Amino acid sequence: MQRSVLIAVVLALGAGSVFAETPTLAESLLAKMAKTPPVSTPFIQVSYRDVLDRPLVVSGTLRWLGGDRMERDIVKPFKETATIGDGELTVQRGGGEVHRMSLERAPQAGAMLSGFRALLGGDVSALEKDFTLSAQGGTAHWVITLTPKTSQLKQQLASILIDGRNEEPRCLTVRDRNGDSSITLLGAMATQGLRSVAPLESAVAARCRNSQ
């Protein structure tokens, strides 16, 4: 806590650049966020797609089951369970058949997995294999930016941004190379819900940064 105070003081003195762009901040932030599985959090995902004329909103629960196993349950507006693990992505919608595919073929899903897992598990080295890490900000609002390193990821993924406050991640923004993006609200942010059925991307992004 003393350290947070220190950071706040430093920021207040306008010397924020001391910590800016230093991987140690990203590392320390991630280290502080580290949790032991299983961990679950409510989420709301807002997707902005080129083919759609309004954003797509789904909500449910995200679970980290340990290792590289993640589960995402969508409850609204339809039911879907997606699991990621063992290099495979399985999707079951409603009570229908289970679709499986290799993560090789869905690199973003793999990257999302790495992002979540690193967030929850504080595994910086795993993240640094695929991404260049950078962090900005202070206790009240910080952003960790993951920029893909591998050419396969670069082809489809532009960046992943994690907004957070104190030790809690608040938003995960995935920007695709083709201009599509999605913002996933986590934890308390998700519990609060959205203020609009079709929020503008800028509005959601602003909420993520909002230091209230």
Add this chain to the structure above:
Amino acid sequence: MKTGARVAIWFVWLALIVALGWGVARHLQISSDLRDFVPPARTPDQKLLLDEIGKGPGSRLLLLAISGATEAQLADLSRGLDAALAHDPAFAHVANGSNDIADIASDLLPYRYLLSPTLDTHRFDAAYLHAQLQQRVEDLSSPAAPMLEPWLKSDPTLETLKLAQLWAPPHQPKLVDGVWFSNRDEALLVAETKAAGFDPGAQAAAIISLQKHFAALPGAAHTKLVISGPGWFGMQAARNTRAEADRFGTITTIGFVLMLLLAYRSTVPVVVTALPLLSGAVVGFALLALIFGHAHGITVAFGFTLLGVAQEYPLRVFSHRRVGVETSTCVRELWPLLATAIVSVCIAYLAFFASGVAGLQQLAVFTIGGLIVAGLCTRWLLPLIVPPAKRDMADTPGLTSAWHFLARLPRPRWLPWLVALVGVCVVAFAPGRFWQNDLSALTPVPKAELQRDARLRAALGAPDVRYLLVLRAPTAEGVLGLSERVTPAMHRLVTDHALDGFELPSRYLPSVATQKARQAKLPDAAELQAALHDAMQGLPFRPGVFAPFVADVEAARKLPPLTPAKFEATPLGARLESMLVDECGGSAVRADPHPSPPPLGEGGARSARAGGGNDALPLAGEEDNCWVGLGTLSGVNDPAAFAALAKQTRGAVHLLDLKASTESLIVAYRHRILVALGVAALLLCAAVTLALQSPRRALHVLGPMTLATLLVLMVLRAAGIPLSLFHLVSLTLAAGLGLHYALFFERRTGDEREDLRTLHATLVCVASALLVFGVLALSSVPVLRAIGLTVALGVAFHFSLSVLMAPHQVFPSPSGRGWPEGPGEGSGSSERSESTVPSPQPLSRGERG
């Protein structure tokens, strides 16, 4: 002749052998394509089998399993190997679970509405499109969204994905880290070689290349790559047989050298005795290279076995040398008898020509050429390098006692009758199968490897090597239509657990009729626009976003249906190509150009059962059925369940049991060999009779041979060993050796010391044959064991009966109980008769004692 000159000639001779051998080795191709070794096909299924046996989709598959590291490492290795093999020209297709979507060739995408079964049950109306688009909305929020998004605008009903799923292997192993894994944590791959399954040279090259690729992968050193499949088994069998033959070869060579030293007390035989045989072998190979350009591996094995007779020629010479007499003189004295033996055996082997099988004709050329050359070398070259004897072999200690022992043996006259009677009874009535028709029993795969193959095959859902579904029709379109019509019945068989999975040609390419029917259901642009407009109501899609879809459907409406030729030009084409065969076109070269009589005996029955010539579909009708579709099957649990299918389609669709068909070929093949051997026996009788100029003397030679052969058969039958081709060849070799024993024992020299030399020679020959083949009989490889056991038994029986049935003069027993001139084996001349030739008086008994 001076010793120096002899050594010089020896060197020149050896150099010639080496030079010729080197030249031949560079030109002669050793193949083990079984097609060389089976007779031409007679039934359509046999014909198909001969085409299929090597080229078939099943027989070219190599199943791969990588183990011994963490899953992530194994997955990396799997991907690395997949990438390496994808660029290897030896492989047609590789799969490890990661690449099925990439397989969809972009050339096929325009045809997706004609290839996918969606339009069989649905129409692109507003209701269907709305349901589909609703699902796409949901897909867009799934983690897989980025993967689907590129397709969405042009393919909102995901026909591309449906095709990818349709063309993916029916039973996929689980995916770990994106690649196939077995339940035992092995990464699994399937590689299809371009080379035929039974082209072992090319298979071995592909396997070695594969192993090299694997070894070059980072982290491969500590892991284990397991390979399975017909190509691998062929390579292993060849390797094991060769290794064991080499090992036994070393043992017997050492034993043989020791025996020569012991028998002749001289090193000359050791350095000389192999030369005629080697000369014969080298010339035999040269003839094969000149006439055929290649030799079958089995030809080489059989040929060497049969050529073993020639080993006796120099041994006879060494035993018959006399002190102070030039070797050439001794050889000249022996020559008429040796020549008789050589010519008789060569005439007998001529019968192999009549078999009409390339492999056996090669065998005849090799053996006859080799024997003649070995004989000629013994007659004219050997005397040039062998110095006159320093000691007479007749003086060998113990030889005289041995001679007396043999002379005193009881020779009851009923013995041949008893042997014949018991032999015939046992051979005829012993329980158990008479013949071994299973080809794989000749070069068996270790049980552990077979089990592993079955496990990997089941895990990968790889097709069965034994069974194929054959679909016959006059045209390719007909085959595809047939394939579509039987698909529901095949699904029912899977439901009934008669088989685990199947893959028919129509899975890749529907018939033109089906494609046209689907095409007719595609709405025109205006209709589709209207349907889309309605379907998009209430959904968040941007208006106009599906314009590429409308354009693609419009294009698909005008496409000419996809033909096999066009399909086969795409990267997926190889799969269809191996499933759709034009028997009258491309592969007609293989078909028997001469109409053959219908298959005999078991062969006919079997092929009829396999469906080739059953009642429902007369053979005449099948002539027009040029096109053959080959459905691969996996896990055939109940072959009999396919009978109903064959009946419904009047035989146009039936199960082809490659094993049964191969066995029917083997039966036909054996029939030819037996006929050939029968002719050979008659030729041999005639030749021997002619050479000896007396039927009675011939009987002394041929009687023991016949009975000894019968005895070997009797022992094999009594032991419950089914006879294979290798037994037949070994019996033939043993008979060839037996012919020598009988001929030499029958010889009248009037000289007891010469008789002693004959005994010496025969004993050395028998001992060496027993040594070589007795050791082989201990082999763990059934082929070698069959040869070893049969020849060793044969040699023992031939020797015993030659001694026991030798004419009176050769072993005159004290009591005069010896055999009269004409032991009556079916000759009716069992009456005691005087020798037709005045027999020279043997030395007095007193001198011998």
